[in-house]
Amino acid sequence: MPSCSLSTKHKQPVRKLTTIRPRSGWHWLNFREIWEARELLLVFTARDIKVRYKQTVLGAAWAVIQPLTTMIIFTVIFGRLAKIPSEGFPYPVFVYAGLLPWTFFANALSSSGNSLVGAAHLISKVYFPRLIIPISSVGAGVVDLLISTVILLMLMVFFHVPLTMHILAAPFLLLGVITTALGVGTLLAALTVSYRDFRFVIPFMIQIWMYMTPVVYGVGFIPEKYRWLLMLNPMSGYIDGFRAAFLGKPFHVMSLAFSACVSCVLLCLGAAYFAKVERRFVDVI
Amino acid sequence: MLRGTVGVIRGLFSEKRNIGVFLSQFALTVKDLSKQYVLGAENIPQQTFREMLTGLAQNPLRRLRRLQGRSKQQETFWALKDISFEVRPGEVLGIIGRNGAGKSTLLKILSRITAPTTGEIQYHGRLASLLEVGTGFHPELSGRENIFINGAILGMAKAEIRRKFDEIVDFAGIEQFLDTPVKRYSSGMYVRLAFAVAAHLDPDILVVDEVLAVGDAEFQKKCIGKLQEVAGQGRTVLFVSHNLGAVTRLCTRAVLLEEGKCVLDASVAETINTYLSSTDTCKNEKQFSLLTDKPVQLTGVNLVQHDERSPIGLHNESFALDIFWRVVSWPLGSYICVDMLNSSGQCVIWSCDISSVAEMKNERKAGSYKSRVTVPSNILSPGRYYFTVAVYSPETGIVHDVAERTVSLDILDGGSLLALLGVHKKVLTAVQPIWSTKLIEEYPLKTQKAQKPEVAETVQ
Numbered sequence: 001m002p003s004c005s006l007s008t009k010h011k012q013p014v015r016k017l018t019t020i021r022p023r024s025g026w027h028w029l030n031f032r033e034i035w036e037a038r039e040l041l042l043v044f045t046a047r048d049i050k051v052r053y054k055q056t057v058l059g060a061a062w063a064v065i066q067p068l069t070t071m072i073i074f075t076v077i078f079g080r081l082a083k084i085p086s087e088g089f090p091y092p093v094f095v096y097a098g099l100l101p102w103t104f105f106a107n108a109l110s111s112s113g114n115s116l117v118g119a120a121h122l123i124s125k126v127y128f129p130r131l132i133i134p135i136s137s138v139g140a141g142v143v144d145l146l147i148s149t150v151i152l153l154m155l156m157v158f159f160h161v162p163l164t165m166h167i168l169a170a171p172f173l174l175l176g177v178i179t180t181a182l183g184v185g186t187l188l189a190a191l192t193v194s195y196r197d198f199r200f201v202i203p204f205m206i207q208i209w210m211y212m213t214p215v216v217y218g219v220g221f222i223p224e225k226y227r228w229l230l231m232l233n234p235m236s237g238y239i240d241g242f243r244a245a246f247l248g249k250p251f252h253v254m255s256l257a258f259s260a261c262v263s264c265v266l267l268c269l270g271a272a273y274f275a276k277v278e279r280r281f282v283d284v285i
Numbered sequence: 286m287l288r289g290t291v292g293v294i295r296g297l298f299s300e301k302r303n304i305g306v307f308l309s310q311f312a313l314t315v316k317d318l319s320k321q322y323v324l325g326a327e328n329i330p331q332q333t334f335r336e337m338l339t340g341l342a343q344n345p346l347r348r349l350r351r352l353q354g355r356s357k358q359q360e361t362f363w364a365l366k367d368i369s370f371e372v373r374p375g376e377v378l379g380i381i382g383r384n385g386a387g388k389s390t391l392l393k394i395l396s397r398i399t400a401p402t403t404g405e406i407q408y409h410g411r412l413a414s415l416l417e418v419g420t421g422f423h424p425e426l427s428g429r430e431n432i433f434i435n436g437a438i439l440g441m442a443k444a445e446i447r448r449k450f451d452e453i454v455d456f457a458g459i460e461q462f463l464d465t466p467v468k469r470y471s472s473g474m475y476v477r478l479a480f481a482v483a484a485h486l487d488p489d490i491l492v493v494d495e496v497l498a499v500g501d502a503e504f505q506k507k508c509i510g511k512l513q514e515v516a517g518q519g520r521t522v523l524f525v526s527h528n529l530g531a532v533t534r535l536c537t538r539a540v541l542l543e544e545g546k547c548v549l550d551a552s553v554a555e556t557i558n559t560y561l562s563s564t565d566t567c568k569n570e571k572q573f574s575l576l577t578d579k580p581v582q583l584t585g586v587n588l589v590q591h592d593e594r595s596p597i598g599l600h601n602e603s604f605a606l607d608i609f610w611r612v613v614s615w616p617l618g619s620y621i622c623v624d625m626l627n628s629s630g631q632c633v634i635w636s637c638d639i640s641s642v643a644e645m646k647n648e649r650k651a652g653s654y655k656s657r658v659t660v661p662s663n664i665l666s667p668g669r670y671y672f673t674v675a676v677y678s679p680e681t682g683i684v685h686d687v688a689e690r691t692v693s694l695d696i697l698d699g700g701s702l703l704a705l706l707g708v709h710k711k712v713l714t715a716v717q718p719i720w721s722t723k724l725i726e727e728y729p730l731k732t733q734k735a736q737k738p739e740v741a742e743t744v745q
Binding site (some may be wrong): 019039122 | 322393398404406414439
């Protein structure tokens with residue numbers, strides 16, 4: 001039997017054994033697999049960043065123009081006309097410090113929500129841990145965030161707002177925002193695969209969420225007895241935290257800790273739902 | 286020796302000891318693999334979020350169960366049923382079968398794109414699947430950037446891509462255009478670059494779909510050459526193709542799928558023979574089931590001679606192929622084409638519904654269509670012919686729908702000279718070139734006389 005001799009001739013060292021089995025119901029994500037795909041995650045993120053401003057005249061300047069314009073509009077409407085108090089800081093700096101994490105969060109939600117449907121072609125042709133698609137679209141926003149942080153620092157110089165040691169907390173706050181964005185983003189991405197309704201729900205949701213978050217107003221604007229409601233929204237904790245970090249006002253440690261807990265719950269929820277429906281994507285998309 | 290002992294000890298402590306021993310002689314085992322699809326329910330957009338919410342409010346439990354696809358009322362369909370086979374390291378296994386036989390489903394499960402319903406697949410090492418070339422290419426990015434993206438998607442590490450970069454560029458022959466966005470590439474360059482990346486994957490097991498169907502003849506030859514090289518290095522290759530010629534050349538064994546079942550697992554020659562003879566009863570008409578997700582779909586094919594459906598034709602009479610198809614949304618730059626293959630699988634005639642490149646920009650409205658392809662008399666020589674009809678976008682290489690060897694026709698000799706004289710000369714076509722013979726100059730008798738003895742001599 002020639003085939004038998006073939007098998008001995010090509011006997012290879014023991015390689016990784018992979019088993020493909022039917023899976024259904026709830027099960028946990030394969031973290032090792034996601035870790036192994038980290039290079040692909042970086043590639044996807046880099047691709048999203050590179051492509052974002054391709055064939056635009058202004059290029060990366062859009063990352064500056066967008067938040068700056070929003071800041072000016074908000075300053076005029078909420079600062080000048082509605083006269084919303086800004087906790088003793090110049091309103092432009094105050095609102096921009098809130099807009100900074102919020103814009104990142106909002107972009108992360110909308111891009112990750114549509115990410116799987118946008119990558120339908122990839123999903124139906126090649127296998128990789130699907131989770132890295134929404135993760136990479138969240139990650140791609142970090143560059144824009146860094147650019148707009150520079151603008152904030154410039155605004156602070158312009159309005160004579162001193163930088164304090166509080167700034168050191170910013171990376172941790174960003175981590176919290178990313179966790180929240182990943183949790184909600186993966187959930188939305190998975191839901192959009194089955195229910196395209198979410199394409200219309202997401203922009204709405206982001207808008208409503210923004211007004212429920214102290215972006216244009218400060219936490220102090222909300223009466224004391226309703227403040228616990230604000231705590232349920234992890235973004236309000238982080239945005240208040242960002243203001244504290246940049247503008248040097250005291251942190252609300254309790255609210256931050258609570259936000260962190262809510263974020264982790266959201267991340268688990270998003271990841272669990274994602275893991276559950278992951279295998280079905282290709283049949284539904 | 287030491288390594289062997291360690292291996293044995295490790296084997297003893299391994300949980301799946303038996304499987305390990307069992308697998309050692311196989312690169313890949315497929316055991317009782319089945320895949321069930323739920324018809325309609327998930328494709329039809331009835332499952333909107335609103336419906337889910339209202340449904341949840343009305344009858345939460347039943348609704349949830351239904352959403353999870355566990356309702357028994359749904360119509361189901363087994364795309365694969367109890368497939369089992371093994372592949373040894375270094376083997377090149379061909380997987381053949383008609384459309385809808387389950388080949389693509391098998392490939393999708395092998396590539397882990399979709400999960401099986403029951404059964405199990407086990408393999409050793411890295412499995413790479415090429416269901417398509419150029420997956421993840423971004424038109425705005427340069428060739429260089431896309432090599433890295435595509436390589437990463439196919440499972441190559443960055444360092445590995447960097448190491449093979451020059452080789453890839455060389456294979457694709459696109460040095461000058463490395464920094465040009467691929468959207469400016471010609472379709473040929475695009476496919477070459479895409480295949481070049483895939484060809485340098487170096488997996489332990491390579492699963493290849495119809496990727497060879499794209500690109501020009503020379504490039505196809507290069508691709509087959511590369512696959513042969515991969516196979517020659519002792520890697521395991523699973524090759525799915527309609528191109529029986531390529532299967533014969535490449536594969537060492539072949540599996541025939543029919544209606545989701547594995548009907549034959551034998552030598553390439555035997556499997557191809559069985560496959561061809563299974564289509565042997567001449568089918569002169571064929572209707573296709575409708576799947577809703579295709580932008581263009583073939584709905585039926587008939588063979589017609591003298592306005593009658595007929596499985597037999599005469600070579601000196603014309604016949605026609607009626608193709609029925611419907612368009613939901615026309616993919617721009619596509620055409621309907623017909624391959625007429627002879628009994629040895631060679632394509633004798635290829636034809637499509639447009640006659641110039643400019644016509645490829647034509648749009649087709651949504652609706653159902655009938656195309657009649659008339660083949661004039663005296664084209665096909667006597668024999669059996671198979672017809673493959675496809676909707677194809679040459680620029681993207683996407684086959685929107687294909688009905689492979691869907692109908693066949695026996696062309697009988699309608700009284701040609703060759704038949705009359707009993708000359709068993711195998712000719713590929715019955716094309717009758719136009720002869721016109723006339724006497725240019727009549728030689729005087731004297732010349733004929735001078736020649737005659739010479740002829741006589743040679744005869745003697």
